[in-house]
Amino acid sequence: MAIEKPLSEMPIGTVGTVIENGLTGLTKRRLMDLGFIPGSKIEVLRKSPAGDPTAYYVRGTIIALRNNEASHISIIPHNKF
Amino acid sequence: MGYSCKSCKKCMLKDNFNITKDKDGLVIALAGNPNTGKSTIFNALTGLNQHTGNWPGKTVLQAQGTCIIKGKKCTLVDLPGTYSLLANSIDEVVARDFLCFAKPDATIVVTDATCLERNLNLALQVLEITDKVVVCVNLMDEAERKGIKVNTDLLAAELGVPVIPTSARSKQGLDELISMVYELATGNITSNPNPIPYDQDLEEAIQELQPQIEALLKGRLNSRWVALRLIEGDEELLEGIKNYLSQEELEEDRVEEKCAQ
Numbered sequence: 267m268a269i270e271k272p273l274s275e276m277p278i279g280t281v282g283t284v285i286e287n288g289l290t291g292l293t294k295r296r297l298m299d300l301g302f303i304p305g306s307k308i309e310v311l312r313k314s315p316a317g318d319p320t321a322y323y324v325r326g327t328i329i330a331l332r333n334n335e336a337s338h339i340s341i342i343p344h345n346k347f
Numbered sequence: 348m349g350y351s352c353k354s355c356k357k358c359m360l361k362d363n364f365n366i367t368k369d370k371d372g373l374v375i376a377l378a379g380n381p382n383t384g385k386s387t388i389f390n391a392l393t394g395l396n397q398h399t400g401n402w403p404g405k406t407v408l409q410a411q412g413t414c415i416i417k418g419k420k421c422t423l424v425d426l427p428g429t430y431s432l433l434a435n436s437i438d439e440v441v442a443r444d445f446l447c448f449a450k451p452d453a454t455i456v457v458t459d460a461t462c463l464e465r466n467l468n469l470a471l472q473v474l475e476i477t478d479k480v481v482v483c484v485n486l487m488d489e490a491e492r493k494g495i496k497v498n499t500d501l502l503a504a505e506l507g508v509p510v511i512p513t514s515a516r517s518k519q520g521l522d523e524l525i526s527m528v529y530e531l532a533t534g535n536i537t538s539n540p541n542p543i544p545y546d547q548d549l550e551e552a553i554q555e556l557q558p559q560i561e562a563l564l565k566g567r568l569n570s571r572w573v574a575l576r577l578i579e580g581d582e583e584l585l586e587g588i589k590n591y592l593s594q595e596e597l598e599e600d601r602v603e604e605k606c607a608q
Contacts, residue, residue, distance in 0.1 A: 295431070295433055296431070299430040299431035299433070299468060300430060301465055325462065325464055326461070326462030326464065327465060
């Protein structure tokens, strides 16, 4: 059985499905509007030189998140997009 | 805001949204996600040359222009591009307040055919506020290049409002868009958006709140939508209602006073 992992800990190239958006309030709402909702397919595209933020491909667009936001989003990694 | 008279809806529009409405002119709003071509459509329809550019967030506050459709003067308002109307940021507040309180005669929701799913979030939110909506699926040329086909008839049936495919850069579909907007704004055709059903407990809460809200707002806002926002704890909306609707109330009171005299 696949285990849920925080999005922030995923290396570049990981593809997966969003399981939970564990943020609260406006930040949660904002990220939901941007497509971080359970069931969304997601791919870790690249990291900035300092490793934070990270760019993700989600629902047709590239969006960058800070680790402190991405760490609240759990995903199940799988083999291909 | 200023020293002009506050005795009519017309001045409310002028004071709060800087819009001068002709006696039988129409006000049409353009809403949509960032970077979907709202400003390109705006320029094509008004003949203006507002800055368009390929970066998000360039229409920070609303821009407006006029065009004549079938002899009627239309004021087109280009709202800032947003992903949502739930008021997380200043541009969302601008867009939301305009749709709620300026009551445009019709709203065009511009969507990007190349990533339609992402765009429909906003379209559905607009549909919860007002049913006078035409969904414009823009960038059809780009979608075609990417091998994406959009079934606009099916989308129209699912949403319950007219859907018009366009490629604004090459001015395709704009005539159809504008004539559909005209028909909707003048009431020649009516739309019937399918309401979005929520979980049962939420629906029960809405049922409980809605009649009370309706009694207070008397149809000035969609009470189902206001109920949802209140359940969500949206303070910004209460602020908006206080700002805009209390003015209207004052105006109504004055009119009533005058009548009594």
